[in-house]
Amino acid sequence: MATTPRAAATTTPATNVKNRPSIQGRADARLGLTLALPAIIVILLVAFFPLLGTINDSMHKISLRFADQPRPFIGLQNYADVVRDDRWQNSVRVTFTIVLVSVFTELVLGMIIALVINRAFKGRGIVRAAVLVPWALTTVVSAKMWQWIYDARWGVMNDVLMRLHIIDKPIIFLARPEVTIWAVIGAEIWKTTPFMALLLLAGLQLIPADIYEAAAIDGSTGWSNFWRITLPMLKPSVLVALLFRTIDAVRIFDLPRVLTNGGPGQSTETLVLYAYNTLFTSLNFGYGSTLAMSTFLIVVLISFVYIKVLGAPTQGGKR
Amino acid sequence: MESSAKIDIPGNARTRDAAKDKMLAARGAKSKVPGQIALYAFITVFVFFCLAPFVWTFLTSLKGQNDLYAVPIQYLPASATFASYNQIFHIERFTRSLLNSAIVAGSATAFSLVIGAFCAYAIARLNFPGKNILLALVLGIAMFPGIAIIGPLYRNFQDVPLTHWNLTNNYLALILPNVTFTLPICIWTLTAFFSDLPMELEESARVDGCTRMQTFFKIVTPLAAPGVFTAAILLFIQAWNEFLFARTFMSQPDRLTATVAIAQFEGADAASAYPWGQITAASVIVTLPLVFLVLAFQRRIISGLTAGAVKG
Numbered sequence: 001m002a003t004t005p006r007a008a009a010t011t012t013p014a015t016n017v018k019n020r021p022s023i024q025g026r027a028d029a030r031l032g033l034t035l036a037l038p039a040i041i042v043i044l045l046v047a048f049f050p051l052l053g054t055i056n057d058s059m060h061k062i063s064l065r066f067a068d069q070p071r072p073f074i075g076l077q078n079y080a081d082v083v084r085d086d087r088w089q090n091s092v093r094v095t096f097t098i099v100l101v102s103v104f105t106e107l108v109l110g111m112i113i114a115l116v117i118n119r120a121f122k123g124r125g126i127v128r129a130a131v132l133v134p135w136a137l138t139t140v141v142s143a144k145m146w147q148w149i150y151d152a153r154w155g156v157m158n159d160v161l162m163r164l165h166i167i168d169k170p171i172i173f174l175a176r177p178e179v180t181i182w183a184v185i186g187a188e189i190w191k192t193t194p195f196m197a198l199l200l201l202a203g204l205q206l207i208p209a210d211i212y213e214a215a216a217i218d219g220s221t222g223w224s225n226f227w228r229i230t231l232p233m234l235k236p237s238v239l240v241a242l243l244f245r246t247i248d249a250v251r252i253f254d255l256p257r258v259l260t261n262g263g264p265g266q267s268t269e270t271l272v273l274y275a276y277n278t279l280f281t282s283l284n285f286g287y288g289s290t291l292a293m294s295t296f297l298i299v300v301l302i303s304f305v306y307i308k309v310l311g312a313p314t315q316g317g318k319r
Numbered sequence: 320m321e322s323s324a325k326i327d328i329p330g331n332a333r334t335r336d337a338a339k340d341k342m343l344a345a346r347g348a349k350s351k352v353p354g355q356i357a358l359y360a361f362i363t364v365f366v367f368f369c370l371a372p373f374v375w376t377f378l379t380s381l382k383g384q385n386d387l388y389a390v391p392i393q394y395l396p397a398s399a400t401f402a403s404y405n406q407i408f409h410i411e412r413f414t415r416s417l418l419n420s421a422i423v424a425g426s427a428t429a430f431s432l433v434i435g436a437f438c439a440y441a442i443a444r445l446n447f448p449g450k451n452i453l454l455a456l457v458l459g460i461a462m463f464p465g466i467a468i469i470g471p472l473y474r475n476f477q478d479v480p481l482t483h484w485n486l487t488n489n490y491l492a493l494i495l496p497n498v499t500f501t502l503p504i505c506i507w508t509l510t511a512f513f514s515d516l517p518m519e520l521e522e523s524a525r526v527d528g529c530t531r532m533q534t535f536f537k538i539v540t541p542l543a544a545p546g547v548f549t550a551a552i553l554l555f556i557q558a559w560n561e562f563l564f565a566r567t568f569m570s571q572p573d574r575l576t577a578t579v580a581i582a583q584f585e586g587a588d589a590a591s592a593y594p595w596g597q598i599t600a601a602s603v604i605v606t607l608p609l610v611f612l613v614l615a616f617q618r619r620i621i622s623g624l625t626a627g628a629v630k631g
Contacts, residue, residue, distance in 0.1 A: 025446065027531075028445045028446055028447065028531075029445070029446060029447040029448060030447075031441070031445060031531050031532075032441040032445035032446065032450070033441075033447050033448070033449070035437040035438060035440060035441035035445070036437070036438045036441045036442070036447070036453055038434045038437060038438070039434050039437070039438035039453075039457075039502060039506065040438075040453065040456070042434060042495075042498060042499055042502065043456055043457075043460055043499060043502065045495075046468070046495050046496055046498075047460055047463060047468055047499055049471075050470075050471040050472050050475070051467055051468050051471075053468075053470070053474075053475075054467050054468060054470055057470055057471065113365060116358065116361055116362065119358065121355075121358060121359070121362065125617070126366065127362055127366060128617050128618075128621060129613060129614055129617045130365075130366040130369040130370055131369060132613040132617055132620060132621070133370060133373060133610065133613060134369055134372075136556055136610070136612065136613045136620075137373070137606055137609065138559070138560040138562075138577075138605060138609070139560060139562065140560075140578040140579075140581055140582050141578075141581060141602045141606055142372070143582075144581060144582075144584075144598055144599075144602055145372050145373070145375070145376045145599075145602060146372065148375075148376070148379065148595055148598070148599065149372060149375060151595075153390065154387070154388055154392055154595075155392075156375055156392060156394075159392050190368070190372065194369060195624075198621060198625060199624075199625060201625075202621075202624075202625030244461075244462075247462045250464070251464045251465070251466070253466070253563055254562045254563070254578075257562075257582070258582045272464065272466045275466050276466060276469075276563075279470055279473075280473075280567060285474075288470065289470050292464070292466045292467045292470065293467060295464045295466055295467060296463075296464055296466075296467040299462055299463075299464050303462050
C-alpha cells in the first residue's frame with residue numbers, strides 16, 4: 001500500500017510556502033518516532049535483548065541444577081555438539097515431517113475450501129463461523145480433545161473406523177511411534193486448515209471478476225481458468241499463507257507437548273519440545289539455549305528463502 | 320491495488336455478498352441441479368469436519384460416568400447431566416485459572432492496543448526515518464519463536480536487573496510477552512484501518528488548527544473504533560490461548576492460566592483416574608468465550624485476519 005507517497009503528499013500541498021515542507025517533514029518525523037517509540041522499546045526489551053541473552057547462554061556451559069556451578073565460556077562447542085546430537089537430528093526429522101505433510105495438505109484442502117466458499121450459496125455465514133471454530137480454539141484444548149478422540153478404548157476414532165470396516169481391531173494411536181506422528185499431524189491439519197482457507201479466500205476475493213468475464217469471452221472455463229488465472233493471481237496470497245503456516249509449524253510446541261509429550265520414545269519430539277525439555281526439565285541452560293537458537297536459525301533461514309521468493313519484504317503481506 | 324484494499328465494514332461486506340449472490344445467481348441460472356447438490360454435500364462435510372471434534376467433546380461433557388466409559392461407546396448421553404460441570408466449578412485451581420486468564424489476556428490486549436495504535440498511526444500517516452526497519456522488526460516478531468527468548472526471560476523475571484524484583488508468578492511476567500507477541504497483529508490490523516480512513520477529515524481538522532495529536536485523539540480515534548475493536552478480539556484470542564510462557568513463568572497453583580490448568584488437569588479426587596468428563600467440561604468452558612466471540616463477530620474477525628495478512 002502506498003503509505004509513503006500519501007504521507008508525502010500531505011506535507012507538500014501545492015499552496016505551501018517554500019520552506020514549509022521541511023519544517024513540517026521534520027515535525028512529522030519527530031512525532032512519528034515518538035509514537036512508534038513505546039512499541040520499539042517493548043520489542044527491544046522483551047524480544048531483542050533476551051535473544052542476545054540466549055545467544056550468550058548458547059556459548060556457555062550452564063546448568064541451573066546446582067546453584068554455584070562455574071559457567072565457563074565454551075565458544076561454539078554446544079553448536080558442534082547439537083549438529084552431531086542424534087536426538088536433535090531426530091527432532092529435526094519429526095518437525096519437518098510435520099511441517100511438510102501438514103502444510104502441503106492444508107494448502108490443497110484450504111484451496112479447495114476457499115474456491116468452494118467463494119461461490120454463492122445459502123448459509124455462507126454458518127460456514128464462515130464453522131471455519132473459525134478450529135482456528136479460535138485453544139491449541140491445548142484441541143490437543144486434549146484429540147487425545148480423547150484417539151483414546152484406544154473409548155476413543156471415537158477407533159469406533160468410527162471399525163464401524164466403517166476400515167480397520168478390524170482398535171489402533172493404539174498414541175503408543176505406536178509409526179502411528180503417533182500421523183495422529184499429531186492429523187490434529188494439526190484439523191486446527192490450521194481453516195486459517196489457510198481464510199487467507200486464500202481473501203486472496204480470491206481480490207481477483208477482479210472482469211478477468212473471468214474476459215476469459216469467458218475467449219472461451220476459457222473451469223480448469224483452464226484455475227491454472228491460467230486463479231493460481232497466478234493468487235500466487236502472492238499463497239506465498240504469504242505458506243510463509244506464515246510454515247514458520248508456525250516449525251515452532252510447533254503446544255500440540256505435541258499436551259497430546260503426546262514427545263512420545264512414545266522420542267517419536268513426536270519436535271525441535272521446540274526438545275529445547276524446552278533441555279531448558280526446563282534437565283535445567284541445562286547452555287545446551288538448551290543452543291537448541292533454541294537452532295530453531296531460531298531455521299526460522300530465519302526459511303523466512304529468508306520465502307522473502308527472496310516473494311520479491312520484496314512484506315509488511316505482514318502488504319507490499 | 321489501492322482501490323481493492325477496503326476494510327470489511329460489516330454493512331459493506333453484507334451488501335457486497337448480496338451483490339455477489341445476485342451476480343452469481345444470474346450467472347448460475349443455467350447451472351445444473353447436480354452441481355448444487357454436490358456443492359451442498361461438500362459444504363456439509365466441511366462443516367462437519369470443522370465442528371465434529373468440538374461437538375464430540377461437548378457430548379462427552381454431558382455424560383455420566385456410566386455412559387462415558389461404556390463399551391461399545393455411546394454417541395449420545397443416555398441422560399444428559401451437568402455433573403461434570405458442577406465438579407469442575409468446585410475445583411478452585413480451575414476457577415481461579417479462568418480469572419487469571421481473563422486478567423492476563425485482558426491486560427495484554429489493552430496494553431498492546433495502546434502501544435500498537437500509536438505505532439500504527441505513525442506507520443500509516445507519518446514519514447519518519449527507520450520506518451522500514453520498524454516494519455521489518457514487527458514482521459520479525461510475528462515469526463519469532465518464543466523458545467529463543469524464554470531462557471533469559473525466565474532468569475531475568477526471577478531477578479529483574481537493577482531492581483531485584485521477582486516477577487515469577489506475577490501477572491506482569493505473562494502480560495509483557497503477550498503484549499510483545501500480539502503487537503504485530505495489532506499494528507497490521509490498525510495500520511490497514513488507519514490507512515483506509517479518509518485523509519480529508521484529518522486535513523480539515525488541521526486546517527482548523529488542530530495539532531497532529533489533537534487530530535489523532537479527536538478525529539482518528541473515534542473513527543477507528545471499529546478497527547480497534549476488531550484488533551481487540553484478535554489479540555484477546557491470541558493471549559487467551561498462550562501456553563508456552565504461561566507454563567514456564569507461573570508455578571503457583573493459584574497463578575496458572577486456563578490453558579495450563581487444562582493441560583495439567585487431574586480429577587477433583589484421586590478416585591477418578593480418567594477424569595474425561597471433567598476434562599471435556601473444562602475444555603468446553605475455556606472454549607465458550609472464544610466460540611461466543613467467533614459467532615458474534617465472525618465478519619470482523621475474518622476481515623481483521625485477512626487485512627493484516629493478505630492484501631495484494
